[in-house]
Every structure is written in structure tokens, then in C-alpha cells.
Amino acid sequence: MLKKSMSIAILSSVVMLAGCETMPNNQQSAQNAERLQNRTWIATQIGNTEIKTAPTARNIPSLQFDSASQRVSGADGCNRIMGSYQVVGDTLTLSQMAGTQMACLNNNNIDRDFNVALNKVTHYQVYAKTLKLLDKHGNLLIQLETPIQPR
Template sequence: MLKQLVLITALGTAAILSGCESMPSSSATSTQNPQLLQNRTWVATHIGNTAIQTSPQARNIPSIQFDEATKRVSGADGCNRIMGSYSVNRDTLQLSQMAGTRMACLNNNNIDRDFNDALAKVTHYKTIGKTLQLLDRYGNPVLKFESAVQPR
């Protein structure tokens, strides 16, 4: 009976320790670093949990760029050009003075409206590899982006 108890305890401890070792720490997979956010083009892939379907030939593909030198944000919402200013800290992101062009875009499934509604909710960000998530105040992703490959 004692051998069985020791064996069960040893197996349980080994399972717990191996589970802890195999789980990556959040700092290894997720980074809040302004340098990873800035000076690159981010192409939108999701608004909330909804995937964005755009043609590579489409004009004004939903995207965003953060210029470190000027602290200006620019991009497109799927129809219009957008611009504004931003401030960033370790994991917070504040967008302000956002403006955009006002073109009439047909048949875009309201991507521009949904994109701008999501941008208005952004308070935090998270980069994971080549992925950027813009988060609301509750930590929920409102926009997801992939880093665009820049032509040389």
C-alpha cells in the first residue's frame, strides 16, 4: 500500500513538473515592445474574431503603420486613408486625433466602418512574432495584423 502511494505521488509530481517545463512563459511568446510595433506596415487579418477577406489587388487594404520619429499613425481602413497620432508605452497604445478621407466605397461589407469602430476601442497592444494584436481595455483583441513583407 505504501509503495503504491509513493508511486502515485512520484508520478503526480513528475507530471506536474513536466507540465510546468513544457509551458512557455508569456514573455517568450508575447512581447510588448514599442520597437516591434513601430516602423513597419501591418496588414489587417481580423476585426474581432472575423477574418478580413481582401484581394491583393484591392486599393486601400486595411493596414496600419506607426512612425516612431513623428509619432504619427497612418494606413487604410479598407476604403479610406486614415491618419492620426499615437503614444505608446510598454503595453499601452493610445490613438488620438484620428482622421480619414471620405470616399464612397461600395461592396466592401462595411469593413471600413468596423475597422474604425475597432480602432476607437484600442488601449493596449501585443506583438507575437510577426503578428500584432490591438486590444481593448479588457484585453480582448479588436484588430489583428500580420507584418507585411516589404519589397526590396
């Protein structure tokens, strides 16, 4: 009798925990990709360094992911940058990255740090108005925010 009760309790627990998942992973991945794309993301942090830029500044480190063309564009804090991207689940692959080559003074090497970090991106996470670009170990490379609330 005790074995039967224990089996029922374990089975009930497994069923309850399985029911806690609110949506299938592929649906959740599609929603994350939708949150990533078609909005402007402004960099607020590179690694452990917070970025503070004046709203009137030109070429603020930022990214835009265009879902129709699968192209990424933006600025690195000095130059315009562009390339292509691919999203599969939580994996983000940036490729064919290129940029203008203007000389910028007094930007504390934000452009260099931003580009070095972009070259290491393998994964991403989107939480409300925050985008985190991560390396293959899950370390934060760049954190960005969007002024637009995801739908």
C-alpha cells in the same frame, strides 16, 4: 533541522523563479514598441471576423506606426486614415484620428468595423509577425500581420 531544510528549499525556489525572467519589463516594453513601429501591418481579423482581401485591392485595411513623428497612418478598407499615437509599456493610445471621406461600395462595412474597433484600442501585443490591438479588457479588436520578420 527540518525547518532549516524547508527554508533553504523555499529560498532556492524563489531565487530560481526570479532568475527565469529573461529581461526587465522596461527593456521588453522597448522591444515591443520597436516591433510595432516602422513597418506595415495588414489587418487579417476584426473581432471574430477574418478579413480576406485580394493583394491587388486598393486601401487594404492596414496601419503604419512612424516612430520618428509618433504618427499612425494607413487605410480602413475604403479611406486613408491618419492620427497620432503614444506607446507606454503595453498601452497604445491613438488620438487625433482623421480620414478621407470617399464613398465605397461592396466592402461589407469593413471600413466602419475597422474604425469602430480602432476607437476602442487601449493595448497592444506583438508576437513575431502578428500585432493584436486590444480593448481595456484584453479582448481582441483587430489582428494584423506584417510580411517583414522583426529583427
